[in-house]
Amino acid sequence: ALPISAASGGARRQGAGATMPYRPDAALPRALVVEDKVKPVQAIIMGGPGCGKHTVCRSLCEKYGMVHISIGDVLREKVRQKTESSDLIAEYMVEGRLVPDELAISIVREKINSPEVQERGWLLDNFPRTSDQAEAMMELGIIPDKFIFINVPEDVLVERCVNRRVDPETGDVYNLKTNPPPDDEEIRKRLVKRDDDNEDAITRRLEVFFEGSDDVLEIFNDIKDRKSTRLNSSH
Numbered sequence: 526a527l528p529i530s531a532a533s534g535g536a537r538r539q540g541a542g543a544t545m546p547y548r549p550d551a552a553l554p555r556a557l558v559v560e561d562k563v564k565p566v567q568a569i570i571m572g573g574p575g576c577g578k579h580t581v582c583r584s585l586c587e588k589y590g591m592v593h594i595s596i597g598d599v600l601r602e603k604v605r606q607k608t609e610s611s612d613l614i615a616e617y618m619v620e621g622r623l624v625p626d627e628l629a630i631s632i633v634r635e636k637i638n639s640p641e642v643q644e645r646g647w648l649l650d651n652f653p654r655t656s657d658q659a660e661a662m663m664e665l666g667i668i669p670d671k672f673i674f675i676n677v678p679e680d681v682l683v684e685r686c687v688n689r690r691v692d693p694e695t696g697d698v699y700n701l702k703t704n705p706p707p708d709d710e711e712i713r714k715r716l717v718k719r720d721d722d723n724e725d726a727i728t729r730r731l732e733v734f735f736e737g738s739d740d741v742l743e744i745f746n747d748i749k750d751r752k753s754t755r756l757n758s759s760h
């Protein structure tokens with residue numbers, strides 16, 4: 526794939542369409558040789574904590590082949606790896622606060638520039654969450670073709686987070702009431718409750734989410750009107 530700095534899929538497509546001097550022997554960058562391939566999907570999905578994003582992301586990525594980029598998953602991995610920033614990141618997350626914009630942006634930039642993501646496309650999960658993140662994203666030329674907003678009432682979100690359990694081995698997400706784990710002692714024993722699925726953090730996460738989503742939806746209004754999908758879900 527092409528070496529990419531601030532370039533995005535968008536910038537790359539532009540490059541691919543530009544007139545090139547005729548050089549039959551030159552080795553073409555891989556990105557230019559896939560003209561007959563369907564254009565990779567580049568999309569954003571946004572929804573409050575517990576809205577079911579994880580499940581929707583999984584099935585969309587299975588169907589369309591793009592890479593799921595979840596800042597939350599990357600951050601949780603960083604906390605597990607015990608690097609020097611782990612404690613600080615864990616603190617933000619347990620309290621339900623957003624990590625600093627620069628960190629979220631640098632994660633996205635790094636992920637999107639990877640050759641695999643350039644080739645397969647991306648599904649950005651809850652990024653951008655602030656207007657600064659949205660602006661940084663545009664400046665980097667990371668422009669989605671599709672914006673999906675999962676609209677779930679606040680009380681339902683709280684209920685879902687409280688009852689959420691995650692299987693750390695498979696990544697499967699269950700809900701003790703509406704989507705109980707299978708009747709398998711082994712699986713049930715290893716299920717965990719996320720540290721930030723406690724009532725204080727949930728309240729904070731909801732507040733932070735709705736504040737940010739208003740700003741972000743406003744910025745993406747143009748894309749939203751033309752191409753977005755709003756999924757209403759209340760149970």
Ligand code: ADP
Nearest residue numbers: 574575596597618621622623624629651652654
């Ligand atoms: P949820 O949507 O269930 O709250 P996520 O896995 O999307 O969970 O995010 C978990 C946490 O990761 C957030 O509470 C926040 O601390 C951090 N986080 C996720 N996305 C972002 C982002 N775009 N900017 C800053 N922090 C983020």
